[in-house]
Amino acid sequence: MNIALDVMGGDHSPHEIVAGAVEAARAYKVMISLVGKPDVIRRELAKHATSGLKLPIVPAHQVIEMDDKPTTAVRTKPDSSIVVACDLVKRGEAQAFVTAGNTGGALAAGILNIGRMRGILRPALVSPFPTQRGFCVVLDIGANADVRPEYLPQFAIMGTIYARTVMGIPNPTVRILSNGEEDGKGSQLVIEAVELLRRTPGINFQGNVESKEIIEGVVDVVVTDGFTGNIFVKTAEATARLLQKVMLQELTRGPIST
Template identity: 40%
Template sequence: MRIAIDAMGGDYAPDEIVAGAVEAINQLDKDDELLLVGPQELIQAKLDGLGFKKGPLTVVDAPDVIGMDESPVDSLRSKPKSSIAVMAKLAKHGQADAVISAGNTGACVAAFQMRMRTLPGVNRPGIAVVFPMSAGPVTICDVGANIACKPINLYQYGLMSSVYAKAILGIARPRVGLMSIGQEDAKGNEVVKRTRELLRSDPRMDFIGNIEGRDIFRGVCDVVVCEGFVGNVILKLTEGAVDGLFRAIKQELMQEKARLALKFKPIIMRVYQKHDYNEYGGAPLLGINGTALICHGSSKSRTIRNAVFAAKKCHTQRINDKITECLSEARVRTSDA
């Protein structure tokens, strides 16, 4: 399996990205290969600095870089040799089986959709993020790929995320909840109301109805469906809340006796690790005709290392085949929404 990694994507690129790729090499299968996409001389210098001599890793030259604040479509047009654009072309021509980037999310979604295309029957792809909860993992889709959703998009997010939760997370029958401003059927805008009808009409999904933001943390469902604007706000708010909570706990422990603080430190670290996005690698862009993972902009080396193995699992579990099969059997069509 060949996995292409955007060496210039993210706040800590290329150092952390290159380091993560090197960390992953020792745990790859013998037939696996990593393709580091970025300015060749710069990336090679980083590899030399890490003492990397030989292994299943190739540098693919991509002299241009798309910044995190650049317009996705305009930057792809003006920078056809950027790392994101080149990586998408590798996947299009079958030279990469999976792509990973912590770069500009909009540019990634646009490039992957334009070059790799979507799966048959998929209208718009969605980014699916796994939230680790005490009651079990919760998959939220979409968290930023599509901020102007139609009911058919949200319905397909529920279906694709259910397939993902079943195949990757091992949930036999994922419970699907639709994000709204209240649990009652009358709550929500017209898009939410129409989406609820579509989700409810599919007997293959265990649709539990509307949910509220707080329900994500209560373990009432395994899949949350929402448009990208809402999902991204949920994602960033949760990250900030978790970080602030652990800072507060740390501050309180520091004020206690040293023995008491040391006693609780291992417990706090275990809990933090379970809620650390770096441990989960990247979020799959569901609906793309290929394996594409989008990582957090502040990804560190272990994020990229874990993203490599997440990409391998998605590929080997043939998620796309299962999504295509599920969509082909769906009664809901674009004309219905």
Template identity: 80%
Template sequence: MNIALDVMGGDHGPAEIIAGAIEAARAYKNVTISLVGKPEVIQAELARQNATGLNLPIVPASEVIEMGEKPAAAVRAKPDSSMVVASRLVRNGTAQAFVTAGNTGGALAAGILQIGRMRGILRPALISPFPTHRGFCVVLDIGANADVRPEHLQQFAVMGSLYARHILGIVNPSVRILSNGEEAGKGNHLVVEAFRLLEQTPGINFQGNVESKEIMEGLTDVVVTDGFTGNIFVKTAEATAKLLQQVMIEELTAGPISSVGAFLAQAALRRVRRRVDDSEYGGAVLLGLSGLVVVAHGRSKANAIRHAIRVAKQGIEQDILAKIQREVSRQMAEGTDLAGSESMDMFNQTSTLKKETA
């Protein structure tokens, strides 16, 4: 198993990215982690971190797609960038997955232009686990597509159900649409029309709408939404969790008596921190491409990168992309209109890339 890692992406690359690769290489002995980036930079960092005897080959890439660049334009203008080179490794079969903490739009553009989409998939979607009171659910899309149509949410539901079943181990995952009310008919035009489509979609356990507060309670296993709404929801939840942790620490250390209580509760506080720490989840999988792409937070440090590599490893082991492709192909063969016309399919690819360059 070979996983291509974009060493040059992210707020803390390359030092933290390489540190995460070293941790993963020590944890997963059967995984080759190809470090894609500027060789002289990678070699110096490997020497500094004393990474000897690990399966960390270097794949040269002389260019970097920066966070502020327009994604599709940068992918085309920088064919030797770490993102494009890593994507090509997946396309030609040298690697089975590509992991990056860099520009999300760049990862999407590189994925579409270099790896290509699955047959029948209109839009790739970013899916990520989300902690709830009962465990975890998955949310998609969390940032790949700001504007979508009802049929896109229909495909997200199919892909999300398969991901929850095979990666989270949920036998019959429930699916709901993020809305401003539980009742059928609540929501904007997109939600109302998607509700109608999902009611008619075979192979998924659709149970209607879900409000954001009910996601936290664990009411559903799969949440589908557009990338604009999903991104805001996830980032707001992450910020709220961090705020609560900070307030708890401040209050528990505010005086001598509470400080004693904090000392006694250290183990419990560590468990709480771990349950809501997004670095433990690794990254979001870009579902709908012909190859596996995992996008970690731009702020990812070593622990998050190690877990992003774990997510990629798990996806490869479960052969999740092949399972999604089989299900989409089966439903298309049975006449379920999941993909629309071929001309509309091509329009969506172009439209996606244009939006990402805006």
């Protein structure tokens, strides 16, 4: 197996990306194609013991920055690490593409250069979401701000496969994010999607779910539109950050620590 890795993307690139690639190549005995500026990659590789590891360098001289507009960037930066890495997958020279860079850019390059699986109407962004009991999978968290009801059974199938193969859950439960747990609660989109989800074979659909229950860990796969999913994930993250900050302020200003 060959994995195309964008060395230029992410907050801690290139050093952490290359360090991770070296570790992964050793641990999993896979080939990892390092895509990016060759001199940068060579300098990073020199810091590691890489003999016997399959870490070919694939040159890409442009970089899609975090504030680049995704679709425009993919079109105007054909020699960027994200686009070049996607092309490796498209040509069958790599089986997967990994980046810690511009999410929209990765999504746009994936759609425009690799394309979707036959029959799949829309891609979805997936996030493992921490709960009281471990993790669940939430999708879509941002690829599609507007969806049609028929996308959601596909998200449910993709999420089920992800939970089964990546997280090792044999028969993952699926629920749809709504403003109430009861049947019949929800927007028109949710109500229509629930009807379709009930009739979808191969998934273990259990009805509506509220934020509270997701966080308690009652479900393995949560399906939603990309707008709601994005706000759900960002709100949980922002609330957690604020509480950590407040806690730290309180704990460090008291008489114990001064």
